[in-house]
Amino acid sequence: MARYFPFLVRGVGITVQFTFISFLLAVMLGLVIALGRISGSRIIRTPCQIYIDFIRGTPLLAQIYLVHFGLPQIFHYRPVGYIDALVALTLNSSAYMAEIYRGGIESIEAGQMEAARSLGMTYGQAMRYVILPQAIRRVIPPMGNEFITLLKESSLVSVIGMEDLMMRAKMMAGQSFRPFEAYFTTALIYLVMTITFSRLLGRVEGRIKGSGRS
Amino acid sequence: MVEVKNLHKSFGDLHVLRGIDLEVNKGEVVVVIGPSGSGKSTFLRCINHLEQPTSGEIHIDCVNLDDGNVNINLIRQTAGMVFQQFNLFPHLTVLANISLAPAKVLNMPVEDAEALGRELLRKVGLADKEAVYPHQLSGGQQQRAAIARALAMKPKLMLFDEPTSALDPEMIGEVLMVMKELALEGMTMIVVSHEMGFAREVADRVVFMDEGVLVEEGKPSEFFRNPKHERTRAFLSKIL
Ligand SMILES: Nc1ncnc2c1ncn2[C@@H]1O[C@H](COP(=O)(O)OP(=O)(O)OP(=O)(O)O)[C@@H](O)[C@H]1O
Numbered sequence: 100m101a102r103y104f105p106f107l108v109r110g111v112g113i114t115v116q117f118t119f120i121s122f123l124l125a126v127m128l129g130l131v132i133a134l135g136r137i138s139g140s141r142i143i144r145t146p147c148q149i150y151i152d153f154i155r156g157t158p159l160l161a162q163i164y165l166v167h168f169g170l171p172q173i174f175h176y177r178p179v180g181y182i183d184a185l186v187a188l189t190l191n192s193s194a195y196m197a198e199i200y201r202g203g204i205e206s207i208e209a210g211q212m213e214a215a216r217s218l219g220m221t222y223g224q225a226m227r228y229v230i231l232p233q234a235i236r237r238v239i240p241p242m243g244n245e246f247i248t249l250l251k252e253s254s255l256v257s258v259i260g261m262e263d264l265m266m267r268a269k270m271m272a273g274q275s276f277r278p279f280e281a282y283f284t285t286a287l288i289y290l291v292m293t294i295t296f297s298r299l300l301g302r303v304e305g306r307i308k309g310s311g312r313s
Numbered sequence: 314m315v316e317v318k319n320l321h322k323s324f325g326d327l328h329v330l331r332g333i334d335l336e337v338n339k340g341e342v343v344v345v346i347g348p349s350g351s352g353k354s355t356f357l358r359c360i361n362h363l364e365q366p367t368s369g370e371i372h373i374d375c376v377n378l379d380d381g382n383v384n385i386n387l388i389r390q391t392a393g394m395v396f397q398q399f400n401l402f403p404h405l406t407v408l409a410n411i412s413l414a415p416a417k418v419l420n421m422p423v424e425d426a427e428a429l430g431r432e433l434l435r436k437v438g439l440a441d442k443e444a445v446y447p448h449q450l451s452g453g454q455q456q457r458a459a460i461a462r463a464l465a466m467k468p469k470l471m472l473f474d475e476p477t478s479a480l481d482p483e484m485i486g487e488v489l490m491v492m493k494e495l496a497l498e499g500m501t502m503i504v505v506s507h508e509m510g511f512a513r514e515v516a517d518r519v520v521f522m523d524e525g526v527l528v529e530e531g532k533p534s535e536f537f538r539n540p541k542h543e544r545t546r547a548f549l550s551k552i553l
């Protein structure tokens with residue numbers, strides 16, 4: 100069995116890669132969607148709301164299939180698994196990220212926006228210099244949780260042939276005829292990753308709290 | 314300087330301001346008093362357009378605020394606002410609180426904005442506090458910093474919404490002192506406050522607001538000694 104271990108571990112790289120890239124993209128896209136979601140204009144707000152509700156109300160698996168098989172059928176192009184996996188994960192996570200941002204922004208007292216506006220700042224300036232810098236501190240812990248969720252959920256990209264950790268577990272199970280060992284080892288590897296990242300995130304949070312000022 | 318004509322403001326079915334007319338001349342200090350919920354804050358917030366009036370006209374410095382062509386952000390720069398809860402920016406140092414708007418809104422070079430900030434901090438007696446964060450200040454110091462922040466935009470008019478009512482009694486004096494100096498320098502001010510000592514001493518006019526209308530106004534001496542309306546008398550007897 101032990102000879103399969105390096106084979107599994109090579110999948111870890113792909114899993115971490117999917118997680119990091121889609122997390123970073125979702126951090127950016129999520130902010131845009133959150134700002135749209137709280138916009139005063141209905142034409143901007145409603146689509147963002149629908150997007151968030153759609154993503155959060157449907158399974159990631161369905162979203163992956165939609166991106167990988169559904170879109171190419173409509174728009175006539177050859178699907179690329181790696182890109183589609185990243186796109187699906189990013190779209191999925193960005194909706195949750197948007198809600199995290201919104202929670203952070205809405206937790207800032209209304210008086211902050213009013214004070215900024217009363218000084219003549221535009222809405223955008225007030226957001227950028229007053230509201231977001233305060234909100235960022237409050238969204239870091241839930242974003243850490245979202246990162247861990249993404250790490251686990253990324254296992255679903257194995258269904259469109261990505262050779263991540265989960266895919267390699269399936270391959271190992273098939274070749275060795277020892278599915279229990281294969282999947283249990285894999286589960287443990289996921290566990291080690293989530294624990295490690297939780298610790299790291301905890302440390303980052305500690306440092307931010309340590310730097311004081313609410 | 315400020316001219317308000319037949320101002321109405323409703324929140325849904327709630328008709329908060331019911332036709333307000335007020336003129337404030339350059340350099341004048343007007344103190345607005347009135348029971349809780351009478352619309353004092355709403356009135357101030359309409360003047361610098363933090364609330365959109367339902368109807369009526371507001372002219373500041375001869376510019377009609379409801380004229381589609383005026384830039385609301387420019388108008389807000391002409392009217393500085395000081396809040397009951399200070400609303401300092403907690404993530405910025407005291408100096409950065411003050412220099413932020415001049416730097417970002419007026420595109421002032423950062424060094425100039427900071428120099429202006431230091432000058433204003435001296436003026437409100439906080440010269441030694443520029444590097445600290447708001448939560449490290451007492452309430453009275455926070456409110457003085459907030460006044461300095463508003464002044465940094467060189468407003469022509471200052472609006473104060475119960476600037477001392479969130480303060481411990483021993484800190485009220487220091488804030489009123491700063492406001493008094495400002496008045497003596499000729500700043501046009503509209504002050505919602507129930508500090509009657511301040512009204513007597515500094516105000517050119519006292520206005521009594523009740524249920525969204527201005528019931529009565531007068532020079533402080535006259536107003537307090539000899540209120541004309543029953544509602545004014547009833548209110549004054551409660552707070553004096
Ligand atoms: N954004 C809002 N939406 C709905 N109702 C509001 C809003 N702002 C104020 N009101 C209502 O308008 C009325 C007047 O409020 P306002 O804050 O202007 O009174 P006030 O005279 O400043 O009272 P206080 O002395 O308690 O500060 C109140 O009944 C209040 O509940």
Ligand SMILES: [Mg+2]
Nearest residue numbers: 353354355474
């Ligand atoms: Mg009020």
